Amino acid sequence: MPDFIKSKARREIFTLKPYIPGKPIEEVKRELGLTDVIKLASNENPLGSSPKAMAAVKASISDLHLYPDANCHDLKKKLASVYGMPEKSILIGNGSDELFRLLAETFLESRDQVIFAQPTFSEYEFVSRIMGAECIQIPLKDYTHDLSAIINAISIKTKIIFICNPNNPTGTIVNSRQINEFMEQVPDDILVVFDEAYQEYVESPQYASGLQFVREGRNVLVSRTFSKIYGLAALRIGYALTTPAIAQAVERVAEPFNVNMLAQVAALAALDDTEFIDKSLQNNRLGKEYLYKELTRLEIEYIPTETNFIFLDTGHNCQGVFKNLLQQGIIVRAGDSFGCPNYIRVTIGIPEQNRRFIRSLQKVLGL
Structure with a gap:
């Protein structure tokens, strides 16, 4: 570390732990040479954005x-x-x-x-x-x-x-x-x-x-x-x-x-797009039910959730599971950054994404 930074920078910055975001889809495609990648790492809405919001953005482009x-x-x-x-x-x-x-x-x-x-x-x-x-x-x-x-x-x-x-x-x-x-x-x-x-x-x-x-x-x-x-x-x-x-x-x-x-x-x-909110909640509810059922079938322990993600115990080192899922084109969040070395966090996706996640997880864990 250069002497200037070491002596002049505020000492508090050296105690900071950098935020670890979910890996972007394009980065995974570049790194692994994949063409079909889904991201279930950052709890984004799998249905996309509110249509009313997108229309409002398009109508405002001329004011940039x-x-x-x-x-x-x-x-x-x-x-x-x-x-x-x-x-x-x-x-x-x-x-x-x-x-x-x-x-x-x-x-x-x-x-x-x-x-x-x-x-x-x-x-x-x-x-x-x-x-x-x-x-x-x-x-x-x-x-x-x-x-x-x-x-x-x-x-x-x-x-x-x-x-x-x-x-x-x-x-x-x-x-x-x-x-x-x-x-x-x-x-x-x-x-x-x-x-x-x-x-x-x-x-x-x-x-x-x-x-x-x-x-x-x-x-x-x-x-x-x-x-x-x-x-x-x-x-x-x-x-x-x-x-x-x-x-x-x-x-x-x-x-x-x-x-x-x-x-x-x-x-x-x-805020006015109640139809989109209702669809999002319905998708999340059904996706949660499906993932609960499949995780129970595979005897994988999970924490019942009140959100759009599930925190689950893989029984293995999470980094290994994370990397092997990446090879399958699926991005999840490894739990070691939260101090939980066997856990992964997965966003509840649309039905096909949820099914693909379960198939890949089953393969990665040898179940």
């Missing part, structure tokens, strides 16, 4: 020479109507990732602590370490958040608690009773972030959003995304619902024009 609305006025107004909340309570970001980073830049200093589960979405640790905060990782219990252990880990230095609900990569939820009991014990001076990127897929009647606490005026932020069920991952747009005071503070550190115009118009249109 103009800067986007820096305040995302129309989208905030629409979301305010959907949730019955004031526009000043809404944040729009270049994906949820940016919103988490803005939160960290707004609230965290080197003396602070942040609490989150392990394993969970890696971005919480990433943005916290950038700011020099101490990360307290609480192991999952029965594959979901151990809220009692999180409460016990709170100290006078705790500034933010992240709750991924449903949790990535396990697909599990903490239910409304557990959340209510948890929030009764969280001190008012701690910011609780509910990451609800997959909440549209939840079928359990016991699930409850963190929005109830935002409406009560608690120091809570609920983040959601257009990348998953709406199929807009390439446009990078997410949003958060919180108190006006928190939203105003976070907006102070946001870059101008941080959300591009095409993302804004696509998200606005996608």
Whole structure:
């Protein structure tokens, strides 16, 4: 490492773990000389994007020479109507990732602590370490958040608690009773972030959003995304619902024009595409039933999910399974990056993709 970088760069950057994304389809084709590759690694919508969103993007192409609305006025107004909340309570970001980073830049200093589960979405640790905060990782219990252990880990230095609900990569939820009991014990001076990127897929009647606490005026932020069920991952747009005071503070550190115009118009249109949402949910429901049945037949253990992905125990080193599935033209997510060396995470696809995955997995595992 050059002496200048070693001596002058912020020491926090050397503690960062790089994010490991799902391998792109074109990269796998180039590396392995394949022509038919499916990606079931990043929990993208297998039906594609909202048709209404795509039409809105096409209609806006002629405006590419103009800067986007820096305040995302129309989208905030629409979301305010959907949730019955004031526009000043809404944040729009270049994906949820940016919103988490803005939160960290707004609230965290080197003396602070942040609490989150392990394993969970890696971005919480990433943005916290950038700011020099101490990360307290609480192991999952029965594959979901151990809220009692999180409460016990709170100290006078705790500034933010992240709750991924449903949790990535396990697909599990903490239910409304557990959340209510948890929030009764969280001190008012701690910011609780509910990451609800997959909440549209939840079928359990016991699930409850963190929005109830935002409406009560608690120091809570609920983040959601257009990348998953709406199929807009390439446009990078997410949003958060919180108190006006928190939203105003976070907006102070946001870059101008941080959300591009095409993302804004696509998200606005996608919110009205209930037909696409219904089709996506139906595909996910049927795909989940099929994969459950086949995994049970193959005697492969899996974690029941409330999302559009399944975390399953292959009984083998996940990197070997991952690489062998790549040879079959199937991209999944290896679980070692989550600290689960025998697990893989697979996105629920369309029927043919699900069948192909099962055939290939059976071949790779010799079942």
